[in-house]
Amino acid sequence: MTPAVSFQKVSRHFGSVRAVDAVDLEIAPSEFFAMLGPSGSGKTTCLRLIAGFEQPTAGHIEIFGESADGVPPYRRNVNTVFQDYALFPHLNVLDNVAYGLMVKGAGKAERLAAAEEALKLVQLPGYGGRRPGQLSGGQRQRVALARALVNRPKVLLLDEPLGALDLKLRENMQEELKTLQKALGITFVFVTHDQGEALSMADRVAVFNEGRIVQVGTPNDIYQHPRSRFVADFVGSSNVVPPDFVQRYCGQRRWGSLRPEAIRIARETSGDGVTARVVSTAYHGSSTRVAVEADGLRLNVTVPAGAPLPGEGETVVLTFNRDQLHLMEDGA
Ligand code: ATP
Numbered sequence: 458m459t460p461a462v463s464f465q466k467v468s469r470h471f472g473s474v475r476a477v478d479a480v481d482l483e484i485a486p487s488e489f490f491a492m493l494g495p496s497g498s499g500k501t502t503c504l505r506l507i508a509g510f511e512q513p514t515a516g517h518i519e520i521f522g523e524s525a526d527g528v529p530p531y532r533r534n535v536n537t538v539f540q541d542y543a544l545f546p547h548l549n550v551l552d553n554v555a556y557g558l559m560v561k562g563a564g565k566a567e568r569l570a571a572a573e574e575a576l577k578l579v580q581l582p583g584y585g586g587r588r589p590g591q592l593s594g595g596q597r598q599r600v601a602l603a604r605a606l607v608n609r610p611k612v613l614l615l616d617e618p619l620g621a622l623d624l625k626l627r628e629n630m631q632e633e634l635k636t637l638q639k640a641l642g643i644t645f646v647f648v649t650h651d652q653g654e655a656l657s658m659a660d661r662v663a664v665f666n667e668g669r670i671v672q673v674g675t676p677n678d679i680y681q682h683p684r685s686r687f688v689a690d691f692v693g694s695s696n697v698v699p700p701d702f703v704q705r706y707c708g709q710r711r712w713g714s715l716r717p718e719a720i721r722i723a724r725e726t727s728g729d730g731v732t733a734r735v736v737s738t739a740y741h742g743s744s745t746r747v748a749v750e751a752d753g754l755r756l757n758v759t760v761p762a763g764a765p766l767p768g769e770g771e772t773v774v775l776t777f778n779r780d781q782l783h784l785m786e787d788g789a
Contacts, residue, residue, distance in 0.1 A: 459522040461486045461612055461644040462507055467516035468668075469502050476502040478668035479516070486521075486611075487642045489635065491655035494665030495691065500648040503665075504614045507646060508537050521611060531560070533612075536605040540617040542597050544589040544604070550576070551585030554604045561608065568607075575603035578637065595626045602634075606641070613638075615647045619654065631658055652692045656680060664688050680716075684786045689714040696720075696756045703782065711784045717759040719781035722747065723774045724767055730774035735767045751775060 464482035477499045484490045492500040505511040509530035518525040558568035579599040619627045656676040663673040683689035695714040703713040733751035747758045
């Protein structure tokens with residue numbers, strides 16, 4: 458199948474800054490693809506390369522099998538939803554949404570009908586007459602989405618679109634966006650530095666670091682099988698354990714990662730397991746995070762609400778299933 462977006466050794470350097478560095482990437486049609494990484498890791502630059510706002514310094518980009526070399530943004534079948542929405546304050550909602558169609562020369566009746574339709578898609582029917590200033594942040598976000606969907610792009614690029622919303626609204630919009638994406642079948646490329654958002658929404662996630670993709674896979678792959686310390690730390694909060702520790706339990710001298718929820722705490726100090734001392738406990742509502750020290754290592758353990766909690770300073774025994782100790786390719 459022809460990929461929706463394909464990067465072949467794509468770089469975008471700004472002077473000595475390697476914003477994007479020799480990235481290979483294939484995004485499938487109708488895929489919900491998340492680009493996840495810390496600030497400055499090159500996610501937005503990748504998005505801008507797909508949109509055509511940036512040109513690669515080296516390498517080659519194809520969109521649905523067609524070379525994007527030299528193709529300006531408005532000739533790509535791609536739209537972008539920006540974090541700050543970028544709505545025109547002096548135009549009403551309907552005209553904001555219809556704007557892209559006007560630029561493409563669509564007649565008035567056609568573009569207003571399409572804009573009404575797009576507003577329905579984002580659950581804002583009847584809001585066409587308002588100005589952006591008369592809407593809440595969440596509503597403005599929906600208008601920006603409607604505007605990007607109105608001419609049914611084949612690829613929709615979303616740059617931290619939920620970043621400005623409060624947590625509750627953000628969670629609602631995450632669900633809605635996912636439902637909308639599945640219903641429309643449009644390829645979504647979604648940039649975020651929020652790992653929870655990437656894991657819960659995307660079909661696949663690319664983890665970025667310093668202009669490179671360090672791992673790409675399904676949310677489950679990325680979470681359960683991080684390839685490196687960077688991915689294990691960035692995606693969730695894993696315990697990265699050194700080769701000595703891993704060798705003792707698995708016989709292999711490799712770096713490992715052990716998720717806090719994979720460890721159980723027993724208070725009796727008999728039986729086999731890792732003897733540890735409780736350093737601190739932090740209540741998180743549905744669970745408590747217990748920090749322990751074992752074999753000179755600091756480990757985090759998640760104890761579900763309702764389970765007995767050890768006290769600070771207490772000696773405990775940690776157990777885990779060996780298959781939960783995931784071996785990594787490197788400890789960097
Ligand atoms: P954030 O999550 O903060 O948006 P990001 O992962 O999207 O970060 P980019 O915006 O792609 O990161 O930036 C990657 C690197 O390229 C950064 O070091 C940034 O300062 C640099 N950069 C981006 N655009 C330019 C530019 N026009 N000129 C110079 N440097 C740039």
